[in-house]
Amino acid sequence: MLLFQRLKERYKLSIYNLRNNVVIPLRIINIIISSIALLSIVYYHGFPKTQETREIIGLIIKASLLFYVIKYLIKITLNYSPIKFLKESWFEASILLLIVVDGLSYYLLNFRILEQIFLNLGFKNFTAYVDVFTQIYFFIIFALESGKASTRLTSLNINPSALLSLSFVVLITTGAALLMLPEMTTCGISMLDSLFTSTSACCVTGLSTVSTATYFTFKGKFLIMILIKLGGLNMLSFATFFATFHSSNTGLKYQSLIKDFFDADYISDTRKILFNILFYSIFIEVLGTILIYFSWNNDIQFKGIADKLFYSLFHSVSAFNNAGFSLFGNGLAENHVNLSYSTHFIIAILIILGGIGFYTLQDIFSLEKIRERRQKKWKKLQVNTKIILYSTLLLLVAGTVIFYLIENNKIMSGMSVFEKISTSFFQSVTTRTAGFNTIDIGSLSLPILLFMMMLMFIGASPGSTGGGIKTTTFFIIFKSVIATIKGHKQVVSYKSTISYNS
Known part of the structure; x- marks a missing residue:
């Protein structure tokens, strides 16, 4: 037992210097790779594509996922308490493990486990959606990374109210830029109309200078729905939600921010309230979707x-x-x-x-x-x-x-x-x-x-x-x-x- 403790102490000392030399470069590489992958996905959904661009974007996304796996393994190796780290980041570990197993099964056995599962469930066109599922993998990991990064906002000397306002400015600006992409509209959109629509969606007002029904493609309508969701609950809430998968400690200032936004009585309530909010909102919206689906008038014409x-x-x-x-x-x-x-x-x-x-x-x-x-x-x-x-x-x-x-x-x-x-x-x-x-x-x-x-x-x-x-x-x-x-x-x-x- 004593020998084990000594070996453990030596191991911690040996990784101390290595840890300091690796963490910062890893963060920089992470920002670069994540940015490239995110821009690739924006291009994939926002611009007309050729088969060649599809393959290039697919390789970029897969390379970014491989980087996330390697990064996670490095973090486990350099962590003083690997088991505790695994427990705190179990969700991220589960997603990465699924990526690794699916990737190994494809390259070693020439078949995808997820594809077989979906085929057995009756989804015959899974292969056509491989790129979409790969991007979903990326977005889940990216959301987790963004959640962890968002906890560093507490280092900024900005009060919670100003930070909430700033988050809406960022969300509105990003939404406006995405709505201007060629694949989002049927005939293009001006910067002013795009900014107005994004602001209206994020601030859940419902006003619009163009017809949502005819002006936007399916991708544009889907983006507006996402902006409504993020604006309704505030995207900082989502960042905090994903941050809690990584660590139970999100910082008092950050919890104070969520407390102010949701009118909680105590700062200690914020994490619990946040999970309940996301559960209630998703549950109610899913239930509402089901009920609305079966309640439409039979005379309303849908494409399918x-x-x-x-x-x-x-x-x-x-x-x-x-x-x-x-x-x-x-x-x-x-x-x-x-x-x-x-x-x-x-x-x-x-x-x-x-x-x-x-x-x-x-x-x-x-x-x-x-x-x-x-x-x-x-x-x-x-x-x-x-x-x-x-x-x-x-x-x-x-x-x-x-x-x-x-x-x-x-x-x-x-x-x-x-x-x-x-x-x-x-x-x-x-x-x-x-x-x-x-x-x-x-x-x-x-x-x-x-x-x-x-x-x-x-x-x-x-x-x-x-x-x-x-x-x-x-x-x-x-x-x-x-x-x-x-x-x-x-x-x-x-x-x-x-x-x-x-």
């Missing part, structure tokens, strides 16, 4: 199953992130789509779930919270959650009733009672935070337009994907007015006193 599935996914992501982008020329007011009321209802629910805030979702649906409330009967929903739920319900009901009363014999004349209620409810939901429409907004009367402006001003709830002054602010202003009228010196809600500093 894949096209219908993509439309369902796009509208699910757009709805949950309160973006308001649609792949139909007239939005949800398109012929036949405007009569798909079950689809409208599902999209409305997605908008509400995305608009009440992730911390509220966690308080309501977290298994830990549910278990705690069942075991401790006195334990209830947090006051903030109650305020958000009741203010949201009040605004939804008020919006539905007022829209129905004002537009009953106007734009909704000729509809059945059910259709009028459904349309009123949907417009009440989407007006505050999303921007979808099932009717011609330009044909609405002035009174309802003014009321809709008020709803848009209030917006969604704190820590959500929506904007506005927030429902909690509206609630506090409302309660403050009531308290002032009654002559009360304090604002009280649910047996809790609301501070005047709120």
Whole structure:
């Protein structure tokens, strides 16, 4: 045992100097190779390709993956605690192991394990998508590397709010540049239109100077969906998520940044909240995709199953992130789509779930919270959650009733009672935070337009994907007015006193 300890100490001493000499050059090489591979993928998807360019890009991606494998092995060798390092980077190790096994099986046995698996599952055209799967490998590893690199942002002397703003500037600029690539649009796009579309998608506003349905190719639409997703949750959240696969310690300043963005109560909550947020968002969007897929009106014409599935996914992501982008020329007011009321209802629910805030979702649906409330009967929903739920319900009901009363014999004349209620409810939901429409907004009367402006001003709830002054602010202003009228010196809600500093 003593001999083993001495050998271990000698080993650590021997790699100390080597470690310092290797780490920095390895980082530089990593940046260079990752940049070249990333630019190659951008070229692959953004420009017309020949067979020769396809092969060159394929070789670049494979070479970058080989480098990541070698780099990981070097890091294990130079680590003082290899076993601990493996445990902390298990996800990265699993992906790299899959790459190694798949590569060795191809070069030694002349067949791909993944290809055989997919063929057995019934996917007969897997070979045609080898390049895509290779790029997916790269993006997963690149995301992990970016997550680890993002933790170094704490060394910058920038406060969390400024860093969040900077991340949006980077995301918008990158999105605008990618949308200008030839393969993203059907007939090209100006820099101003590209910048506007990227900004609208990242900031989930839903405004557009060009038709999303006809102006963009499938690649362009897919990119807009990605920008909506990254903008809705903020790309720094994704960077933190991947960073946690590498290390459980992401830094207090970095956790403070996420705390500010998602309105967490404590810094210690951030990692747990982040995992829950990503789980909730992905689960809700996938479930929404499935429900929308089976709810489309049968008269709506799709090119095939894949096209219908993509439309369902796009509208699910757009709805949950309160973006308001649609792949139909007239939005949800398109012929036949405007009569798909079950689809409208599902999209409305997605908008509400995305608009009440992730911390509220966690308080309501977290298994830990549910278990705690069942075991401790006195334990209830947090006051903030109650305020958000009741203010949201009040605004939804008020919006539905007022829209129905004002537009009953106007734009909704000729509809059945059910259709009028459904349309009123949907417009009440989407007006505050999303921007979808099932009717011609330009044909609405002035009174309802003014009321809709008020709803848009209030917006969604704190820590959500929506904007506005927030429902909690509206609630506090409302309660403050009531308290002032009654002559009360304090604002009280649910047996809790609301501070005047709120």
